[in-house]
Amino acid sequence: MTESPVLRLEGVAFTHPGGSGVSGLDLEIAPGEAVALIGPNGAGKSTLLMGVLGMVTLTAGRMTVASSEADAATEASTAAAGPRRTHSQDGMIGFLPQAAELDPDFPISLEQVVMQGRYRRLGFLRWPGRADREAVRRALETVGLGDLARRRFGELSGGQRQRGLLARALASEPRLLLLDEPFNGLDQQNRDALIDTVRGLKARGVAVLISTHDLELAKLVCDRVVLVNGTQLAFGPVADVLTLDNVQECFDGVEVELDEHTLVVPGHEGH
Incomplete structure (x- = not known):
């Protein structure tokens, strides 16, 4: 079925x-x-x-x-x-926003950032338990950052912080x-x-x-x-969808090029 x-x-x-x-x-x-x-x-x-x-x-x-x-x-x-x-139910959807809202200077570990993804499941009156810590561990392993769990979030590279925020979204098990x-x-x-x-x-x-x-x-x-x-x-x-004709129509008359990897859209800075 x-x-x-x-x-x-x-x-x-x-x-x-x-x-x-x-x-x-x-x-x-x-x-x-x-x-x-x-x-x-x-x-x-x-x-x-x-x-x-x-x-x-x-x-x-x-x-x-x-x-x-x-x-x-x-x-x-x-x-x-x-x-x-x-x-x-809560936790059904995980979300990675375009812009990180966390201050890299804030003294918080990567593990603590990822634990934030469990808060909707925890509610206000519960401390993280074994299941929550295991979900955080799995999320970090999924994005390849398991060995950096205790590292201060602000010390990570930009790409690592992005993957850490993805782990936070995954910690809710969406x-x-x-x-x-x-x-x-x-x-x-x-x-x-x-x-x-x-x-x-x-x-x-x-x-x-x-x-x-x-x-x-x-x-x-x-x-x-x-x-x-x-x-x-x-x-x-x-x-079927990513044809030059379709993409040119989508970008509304702006001259668009399709190379091997990226949409090249003059005036849109790739966005």
Whole structure:
């Protein structure tokens, strides 16, 4: 029996209070599948990710982040007419933001940073237990930083800090992982480590949605691509969607080149 998608968007629109947003979203991500999210600056990529997290208003369509048929059935039986949002339990979604919010000068270890990913499971009144410490250890091993657990976070390289924040997202043991431009500023060693990490997560059945301009990532680890520019323009297998015609349409008349690894978009600084 085919597993249900971890994320399904059906005619979805997400809108900021100021009116900007993204619409016409029809896509799904299965367990163990990675989808690349590609579009120019201001296209709505981050809005889409924030919408999945419940941080931006769902103004049209239906979104399901499903842990079981019962979750969706319960929501459907009680929801009023109009846009619907069905979420599963806390910890379902892990998120790596585009910009780190941690001050590298703050005296905190990498292990303590990753433990933050357990807080939603712990609540306010519980101290981390054996299961939490084991989840942190596994997350650090997954991103290849197990031997640096006690190192002060600010002493790590930029790429290592990025991988540490990814470990924090993984510590919640999510079924869906959202990555917002995870390759920005990474050297080759850390890029390779991130690619290996995504492959390993897919093998474990984690669904991954990656906002990126890095075609190497899309080609090496992603199964499908969604192109957006205010609205969804295309969604499908990488080879079918990442054509020059599709990408030029997505970037709205800006001259675009496709080399082996990256979208070259004059005036967009690769974003």
